[in-house]
Amino acid sequence: MGFSAIVVAAGSGSRAGGDKQWRTVAGKPMVRWSVEALLRAGANPVVVVTAPDAESRAAGALVGLDGWVTTPGGATRAESVRAGLAALSGPDETPVLIHDAARPFLEEAVIRRLLDALEDADGALPALPVADSLRRGLDGLVVGGVDRDALWRAQTPQAFRLRTVRDAYAAWREAETPTDEAAVVERAGGRVRLVEGDARLMKLTYPEDFAMAEALSPVARTVTRMGQGYDVHRWGPGTSVWLCGVEIPHDQTLIGHSDADAGLHALTDAILGAIADGDIGDHFPPSDPQWKGASSDRFLVYAAQRVAARGGRIVNVDVTLICEQPKVKPHRLTMRERLAELLELPLDAVSVKATTSEGLGFTGRGEGLAAQAVAAVELPA
Numbered sequence: 001m002g003f004s005a006i007v008v009a010a011g012s013g014s015r016a017g018g019d020k021q022w023r024t025v026a027g028k029p030m031v032r033w034s035v036e037a038l039l040r041a042g043a044n045p046v047v048v049v050t051a052p053d054a055e056s057r058a059a060g061a062l063v064g065l066d067g068w069v070t071t072p073g074g075a076t077r078a079e080s081v082r083a084g085l086a087a088l089s090g091p092d093e094t095p096v097l098i099h100d101a102a103r104p105f106l107e108e109a110v111i112r113r114l115l116d117a118l119e120d121a122d123g124a125l126p127a128l129p130v131a132d133s134l135r136r137g138l139d140g141l142v143v144g145g146v147d148r149d150a151l152w153r154a155q156t157p158q159a160f161r162l163r164t165v166r167d168a169y170a171a172w173r174e175a176e177t178p179t180d181e182a183a184v185v186e187r188a189g190g191r192v193r194l195v196e197g198d199a200r201l202m203k204l205t206y207p208e209d210f211a212m213a214e215a216l217s218p219v220a221r222t223v224t225r226m227g228q229g230y231d232v233h234r235w236g237p238g239t240s241v242w243l244c245g246v247e248i249p250h251d252q253t254l255i256g257h258s259d260a261d262a263g264l265h266a267l268t269d270a271i272l273g274a275i276a277d278g279d280i281g282d283h284f285p286p287s288d289p290q291w292k293g294a295s296s297d298r299f300l301v302y303a304a305q306r307v308a309a310r311g312g313r314i315v316n317v318d319v320t321l322i323c324e325q326p327k328v329k330p331h332r333l334t335m336r337e338r339l340a341e342l343l344e345l346p347l348d349a350v351s352v353k354a355t356t357s358e359g360l361g362f363t364g365r366g367e368g369l370a371a372q373a374v375a376a377v378e379l380p381a
């Protein structure tokens with residue numbers, strides 16, 4: 001029998017500084033690590049539980065993968081798990097693995113141990129023994145110890161038959177919210193087996209955990225690639241111009257098949273260039289009527305998704321606009337913010353510059369505007 005999986009990714013990641021599931025860890029969005037591992041091991045489907053307004057972020061993080069769906073989660077992890085369970089169909093006996101997106105490094109061996117354990121148990125979880133001594137503290141002083149012999153550090157995924165875990169959640173009557181499914185099924189009378197966990201399956205909870213994860217990552221090395229782009233559009237009659245995703249009032253407009261945003265076009269080509277993935281015209285042919293008047297935002301986001309699909313990340317981008325008019329400086333910060341938003345990059349990784357050509361050439365004569373861009377991309381080695 002196959003198995004299903006739920007990846008809960010609807011948390012706020014507040015202890016890590018927010019939105020940790022979409023952050024890049026060792027070259028990929030965190031949530032992608034787990035979804036890839038589960039799909040590779042044969043999970044079908046993988047339900048990714050996101051905050052209600054974050055489904056498009058999941059689509060960006062998981063671009064190029066098949067076999068997953070999203071569903072909106074709740075205010076607590078337990079509510080998100082319930083939502084994931086509600087989204088699953090299939091026979092009661094189907095094994096389901098319930099996993100934290102916050103634990104990216106899931107090895108197939110752990111999945112196999114969990115599924116094997118379900119042969120003679122109602123549930124299974126990976127766990128690690130406690131290695132350090134445990135001490136009770138009060139006001140900064142030791143006030144006793146805790147016997148660690150019977151203590152285990154619970155990890156995820158946790159494995160159950162669909163009906164078992166659904167019924168157990170339905171029967172949960174405690175005042176407190178359960179922290180995991182093992183507790184829920186055990187409280188309902190189920191036998192939940194401890195199987196060998198994995199130190200690399202650590203939950204990334206605090207900001208410092210991310211540096212540790214990079215060091216533990218299965219991607220030992222990455223390579224950095226550069227790409228450059230160049231684009232020109234002709235000036236024509238109009239009242240505003242789109243540059244780097246921002247509309248600027250102007251006494252002319254740039255003429256083109258799409259919105260003629262030369263800054264976005266050059267940057268799209270730079271990103272595609274960094275991954276040797278052709279150019280903007282290959283992906284969005286000017287002969288295709290569907291791109292007539294299109295917002296160039298989508299070209300840029302598409303290029304970024306092509307990087308993510310290769311397990312890569314954009315490190316930084318730099319755009320130079322070459323024109324006598326309009327003056328770019330008053331709009332530079334807005335342009336950088338827009339590009340940072342579209343590419344999901346920090347602002348300090350996005351630069352927009354401008355120069356005139358001292359009245360020389362076609363830009364100097366005001367016949368057209370030119371844009372150049374470079375992008376650096378990190379890819380798995």
Ligand SMILES: Nc1ccn([C@@H]2O[C@H](COP(=O)(O)OP(=O)(O)OP(=O)(O)O)[C@@H](O)[C@H]2O)c(=O)n1
Pocket residue numbers: 008009010011012013014015016021049073074075076077078080081099100101102103203204205
């Ligand atoms: N309402 C919630 C809360 C948590 N989670 C998920 O449960 C997992 C484990 O939770 P934790 O690491 O505590 O994540 P957050 O709740 O996001 O973190 P924090 O408590 O620091 O805000 C994470 O993958 C998180 O996205 C969820 O799906 N829905």
Ligand SMILES: C[C@](O)(CO)[C@H](O)COP(=O)(O)O
Pocket residue numbers: 077100153154155156179180181203
């Ligand atoms: C489910 C879990 O990962 C098991 O260790 C953990 O309980 C979830 O973390 P939280 O901080 O309690 O949300």
